[in-house]
Amino acid sequence: MNKATTLILTSSDVNTIMMEHGFNRLMDDLINRLSLEFKNFDKEKSIIPIRSGFNYTGQFPGLVEWMPIHKVNDEVVIKIVGYHPKNPKTFNLPTILSSISSYDTRTGHLKGLVDGVLLTALRTGAASALASKYLASPESSVLGLIGCGAQSVTQLHAISRNFKLQQVLIFDKDKDAMISFESRIRNLNLDINVEIANINYILENCDIVCTATSIDVGEGPLFKDFITKPHLHINAVGSDFPGKIELPLSLLKDSFVSPDFVEQAKIEGESQQLEDIDIGDSIITISQNSDKFEYLKKQRTVFDSTGLALEDKVVMGLFLELADKFNVGTKVRLENISTDVRNPYHFLEKHISVKV
Amino acid sequence: MNKATTLILTSSDVNTIMMEHGFNRLMDDLINRLSLEFKNFDKEKSIIPIRSGFNYTGQFPGLVEWMPIHKVNDEVVIKIVGYHPKNPKTFNLPTILSSISSYDTRTGHLKGLVDGVLLTALRTGAASALASKYLASPESSVLGLIGCGAQSVTQLHAISRNFKLQQVLIFDKDKDAMISFESRIRNLNLDINVEIANINYILENCDIVCTATSIDVGEGPLFKDFITKPHLHINAVGSDFPGKIELPLSLLKDSFVSPDFVEQAKIEGESQQLEDIDIGDSIITISQNSDKFEYLKKQRTVFDSTGLALEDKVVMGLFLELADKFNVGTKVRLENISTDVRNPYHFLEKHISVKV
Numbered sequence: 001m002n003k004a005t006t007l008i009l010t011s012s013d014v015n016t017i018m019m020e021h022g023f024n025r026l027m028d029d030l031i032n033r034l035s036l037e038f039k040n041f042d043k044e045k046s047i048i049p050i051r052s053g054f055n056y057t058g059q060f061p062g063l064v065e066w067m068p069i070h071k072v073n074d075e076v077v078i079k080i081v082g083y084h085p086k087n088p089k090t091f092n093l094p095t096i097l098s099s100i101s102s103y104d105t106r107t108g109h110l111k112g113l114v115d116g117v118l119l120t121a122l123r124t125g126a127a128s129a130l131a132s133k134y135l136a137s138p139e140s141s142v143l144g145l146i147g148c149g150a151q152s153v154t155q156l157h158a159i160s161r162n163f164k165l166q167q168v169l170i171f172d173k174d175k176d177a178m179i180s181f182e183s184r185i186r187n188l189n190l191d192i193n194v195e196i197a198n199i200n201y202i203l204e205n206c207d208i209v210c211t212a213t214s215i216d217v218g219e220g221p222l223f224k225d226f227i228t229k230p231h232l233h234i235n236a237v238g239s240d241f242p243g244k245i246e247l248p249l250s251l252l253k254d255s256f257v258s259p260d261f262v263e264q265a266k267i268e269g270e271s272q273q274l275e276d277i278d279i280g281d282s283i284i285t286i287s288q289n290s291d292k293f294e295y296l297k298k299q300r301t302v303f304d305s306t307g308l309a310l311e312d313k314v315v316m317g318l319f320l321e322l323a324d325k326f327n328v329g330t331k332v333r334l335e336n337i338s339t340d341v342r343n344p345y346h347f348l349e350k351h352i353s354v355k356v
Numbered sequence: 357m358n359k360a361t362t363l364i365l366t367s368s369d370v371n372t373i374m375m376e377h378g379f380n381r382l383m384d385d386l387i388n389r390l391s392l393e394f395k396n397f398d399k400e401k402s403i404i405p406i407r408s409g410f411n412y413t414g415q416f417p418g419l420v421e422w423m424p425i426h427k428v429n430d431e432v433v434i435k436i437v438g439y440h441p442k443n444p445k446t447f448n449l450p451t452i453l454s455s456i457s458s459y460d461t462r463t464g465h466l467k468g469l470v471d472g473v474l475l476t477a478l479r480t481g482a483a484s485a486l487a488s489k490y491l492a493s494p495e496s497s498v499l500g501l502i503g504c505g506a507q508s509v510t511q512l513h514a515i516s517r518n519f520k521l522q523q524v525l526i527f528d529k530d531k532d533a534m535i536s537f538e539s540r541i542r543n544l545n546l547d548i549n550v551e552i553a554n555i556n557y558i559l560e561n562c563d564i565v566c567t568a569t570s571i572d573v574g575e576g577p578l579f580k581d582f583i584t585k586p587h588l589h590i591n592a593v594g595s596d597f598p599g600k601i602e603l604p605l606s607l608l609k610d611s612f613v614s615p616d617f618v619e620q621a622k623i624e625g626e627s628q629q630l631e632d633i634d635i636g637d638s639i640i641t642i643s644q645n646s647d648k649f650e651y652l653k654k655q656r657t658v659f660d661s662t663g664l665a666l667e668d669k670v671v672m673g674l675f676l677e678l679a680d681k682f683n684v685g686t687k688v689r690l691e692n693i694s695t696d697v698r699n700p701y702h703f704l705e706k707h708i709s710v711k712v
Contacts, residue, residue: 008688008690010688011689011691012689014692018703019704023701047410049408052405052408053424054403054424054432056426056428056429056461058429060462060463062461062462062463062464063464064432064459064461064464066422066424068409068422070410070412070420072412073412076420078422081464082459082465084463087463087464091463092695092697093463093465093693094691094692094693094697094700095697096464097463097464097465097466097691097693098691099457099690101455103436103438105410105416105418105420106418107416107418107438107440107453108437108438108443108452108453109438109453110436110453110455113469113690115690116691117691117693117700118700121700122700148698149698150697150699150700153698153699153700154700154701157701177698180696180698184696184698184701185701187701187704188701330688332364332366332686333366334364334469334471335367335450335453335455335471335473336367336370336450336471336473337367337450339448340540341450341451342444342505342506342533342536343506343509343536343540344450344473344474344477344506344509344510345379345510345540345544347371347374347375348379348544349543
């Protein structure tokens with residue numbers, strides 16, 4: 001531990017890390033690390049409160065919330081994340097803006113601060129890939145993306161690492177988002193056929209579907225009637241706020257619903273529509289008992305992904321390690337630490353003439 | 357708003373700002389701004405949840421907590437603060453390590469990140485100076501400091517701006533802290549007599565006393581019996597955790613106790629010892645009705661200072677303004693914001709050969 005410095009990984013730093021390490025290798029590493037964290041998860045050793053935050057309506061509706069996790073005898077990681085659906089059109093900014101910080105629990109020292117925009121997109125994709133591994137048919141080849149914003153790119157990327165995808169069917173109520181999608185995934189070099197479709201066609205023809213929309217509170221679900229393959233697996237990514245839902249209750253009640261974090265999903269996720277008895281085991285429980293849940297791959301399943309601080313800890317840890325490997329990032333002395341810890345005004349002594 | 361950059365004020369930046377602006381002028385500005393914020397405080401417009409965090413025992417006991425405030429239609433400010441009493445002796449680090457960040461509520465953008473170590477010491481001092489203005493005798497000339505760590509320096513500095521102090525009586529159970537105190541305040545150029553004394557002597561002879569110790573949970577109070585001047589005012593700064601108290605119940609019950617934040621003080625402050633009926637109006641209420649509370653200056657009073665996110669917002673705002681004025685700080689592109697907000701992998705397009 002360098003006790004006096006904080007490593008800052010900026011936007012360009014995290015891009016550099018991803019280029020140096022290779023974007024597929026990075027996604028594979030992330031999925032593997034997340035898989036290990038889920039398998040080894042112990043709630044006595046990783047304490048995750050339900051996230052909290054401020055939300056508001058008005059001219060620029062949105063929320064700013066904090067997602068903390070305490071890895072006992074190790075670190076506290078806190079992601080601060082904003083969700084402002086007007087950002088793209090009004091400010092040409094991503095809907096989700098975020099940063100992630102890590103603190104040494106021996107001292108409270110801020111070890112690092114990292115962009116949370118790219119990292120959130122990556123870890124949300126990785127979580128869907130992992131959930132799909134446990135809940136979708138291993139033969140899945142047709143992926144549906146409902147909502148073609150920033151998250152859809154990493155959903156596709158992550159899931160393409162676990163499945164031999166041949167076709168992607170996409171829908172967004174914003175035509176621009178649909179039209180630009182193919183150009184946005186070009187550099188992933190996927191040998192895959194992309195087609196625009198309507199929601200019902202997607203539901204009927206896909207093996208896996210990801211919903212990642214900014215549907216307004218009270219406006220969901222995205223669809224009402226549906227015909228699906230018996231083994232359809234849905235990664236429901238968008239629902240992360242009280243009143244915001246993407247899927248109809250009838251589909252949820254007729255599917256196995258696995259939240260990332262049951263207590264949080266009951267407040268913010270698709271599971272807010274369900275009684276406790278209709279909510280399945282969490283994806284962590286399933287990953288710790290995968291043999292027992294093998295049968296789910298043949299059934300209709302929903303991963304109720306509200307976002308988990310554990311995922312943020314994993315992705316930040318990976319980037320901090322790679323920053324060290326590739327010597328990327330800037331170390332700053334952020335905290336005012338002097339040679340005399342009892343003197344907050346230590347710096348006054350260095351100056352001969354002092355303005356009072 | 358520069359929507360794409362985050363201003364970082366490091367340890368040396370905040371020192372520079374304080375030197376450039378003048379340390380007395382800075383403290384005066386801070387006290388004045390805090391005074392205005394308290395007078396204009398409206399709980400509909402400034403939303404302050406009770407702080408939350410992780411705490412732990414073991415080899416390195418301590419806590420990391422988050423203190424958020426939402427100024428409606430403006431900003432969210434979050435201080436992350438660690439309290440680790442073993443820091444000075446074990447790691448040569450301050451007990452309190454901290455950083456403060458500010459977010460634009462229109463977009464969620466992280467506007468700035470600033471050292472919270474010096475800023476916490478400053479604003480805690482300013483809060484005591486302000487409380488003393490409302491609760492202590494205007495003629496106060498003898499100040500007592502029980503606990504001579506980092507906070508004591510700014511307590512003295514701040515209070516010296518509001519009162520004509522002639523003498524400071526100090527006590528710390530750590531002899532080194534007492535002996536070094538005078539050298540630590542030398543650069544404040546105060547015309548003041550500093551004497552080491554025991555706690556009972558301090559209580560009996562002072563007009564204002566500040567308690568700012570790291571007494572352990574369950575080990576308080578700092579003293580049992582006491583004789584004081586009838587108008588003694590105590591700024592009780594150290595109590596900020598369930599079970600951590602500095603003052604005896606008998607003194608509290610026989611004083612007017614004004615918390616900074618009643619609900620929080622009942623959990624973490626001296627007020628955790630009291631029934632609701634024994635807790636006085638908050639310092640904000642008093643500052644909004646100062647005429648009505650004028651009589652308190654002749655009585656024994658306690659400011660139960662647990663620390664208020666509003667104070668962090670004020671001190672950060674002042675430093676951000678001065679950073680702009682003196683052109684101090686570093687602007688970084690922390691958040692991954694691309695020209696195509698829907699493409700988290702935009703950077704892949706800039707490269708001809710891409711590692712996969």
